[in-house]
Amino acid sequence: MSRIAYVNGRYCRHSEAAVSIDDRAFVFGDGVYEVCEVRGGALIDEDRHLARLARSLGLVRIAAPLTEPALRRVLREVVARNRVRDGLVYCQISRGAARRDFGFPSDAKPGIVITAKALDPRLNEERAAQGVKVVTAPDERWAHPHIKSLQLLPNVLAKQSAREAGAYETWFVDNAGFVTEGASSNAWIVTAQGRLVTHPLDGVILPGVTRATLIEVAAALGVVVEERAFALEEAFEAREALMSSATTVALPVVAIDGRPVGDGRPGTTARGLRSRFHDIAQRA
Ligand code: PLP
Numbered sequence: 001m002s003r004i005a006y007v008n009g010r011y012c013r014h015s016e017a018a019v020s021i022d023d024r025a026f027v028f029g030d031g032v033y034e035v036c037e038v039r040g041g042a043l044i045d046e047d048r049h050l051a052r053l054a055r056s057l058g059l060v061r062i063a064a065p066l067t068e069p070a071l072r073r074v075l076r077e078v079v080a081r082n083r084v085r086d087g088l089v090y091c092q093i094s095r096g097a098a099r100r101d102f103g104f105p106s107d108a109k110p111g112i113v114i115t116a117k118a119l120d121p122r123l124n125e126e127r128a129a130q131g132v133k134v135v136t137a138p139d140e141r142w143a144h145p146h147i148k149s150l151q152l153l154p155n156v157l158a159k160q161s162a163r164e165a166g167a168y169e170t171w172f173v174d175n176a177g178f179v180t181e182g183a184s185s186n187a188w189i190v191t192a193q194g195r196l197v198t199h200p201l202d203g204v205i206l207p208g209v210t211r212a213t214l215i216e217v218a219a220a221l222g223v224v225v226e227e228r229a230f231a232l233e234e235a236f237e238a239r240e241a242l243m244s245s246a247t248t249v250a251l252p253v254v255a256i257d258g259r260p261v262g263d264g265r266p267g268t269t270a271r272g273l274r275s276r277f278h279d280i281a282q283r284a
Pocket residue numbers: 035155181182183184185186205206207208209210211244245246247
């Protein structure tokens with residue numbers, strides 16, 4: 001079955017989908033995006049993803065190409081046309097196509113592309129059962145990682161360095177030695193006292209939708225959450241570590257830079273958060 005994309009108002013096969021070479025997403029990475037989990041055919045935490053998309057668009061001053069109800073309809077239509085039961089739906093919005101010039105074009109219409117892909121949920125479960133390894137790299141991104149922008153070159157390079165090191169994710173570490181977040185995930189540790197710690201939303205990390213829901217899951221489980229920066233040294237000493245994203249939900253981290261976390265196996269807090277996540281996340 002060929003995959004179907006929504007491209008600037010039309011549904012088309014991926015093999016026939018095209019955007020202009022003048023599209024500013026292609027030329028400048030001038031755009032923003034969202035990725036939403038699809039589970040059992042339902043969109044998970046859609047409201048939070050759409051709220052973040054609206055915030056990202058506002059911060060980079062791109063007009064929404066569709067009304068919110070229309071966008072919700074198209075997201076569902078793309079999921080349905082691709083027969084995705086479990087997987088992801090991806091939406092990217094660019095400032096549109098215009099003659100190359102750094103300043104905003106006066107006449108371009110925002111461009112929109114929506115795709116969906118199926119993922120085998122068993123792979124994620126196997127990964128969670130084993131736990132994953134992370135490596136670290138200096139956080140050399142721009143000063144606004146809270147905007148979900150298409151400019152992901154540092155994240156691409158960081159993910160590749162993880163792969164080449166036999167790890168699943170790279171955690172960025174700032175100049176002061178604090179872990180900010182992963183290349184495509186938020187970073188967490190569990191302290192010896194059982195407190196769950198993750199970087200605060202002070203602009204230098206992406207406000208993860210999964211992060212927000214996990215804070216609610218933690219409250220339901222009676223786990224105390226501290227939104228504060230933690231140093232890499234503290235992570236090395238942590239009882240547990242985990243990463244979170246719409247693609248992975250909560251994934252136990254069992255090694256950081258080759259050093260085992262806790263006893264080197266997925267911890268009970270991470271497993272508890274993962275198993276309760278979909279009871280608390282919104283399904284629509
Ligand atoms: N941080 C970064 C840099 C990301 O790219 C992502 C997801 O792609 C996340 C965190 C996790 O965000 P969410 O839970 O909304 O998927």
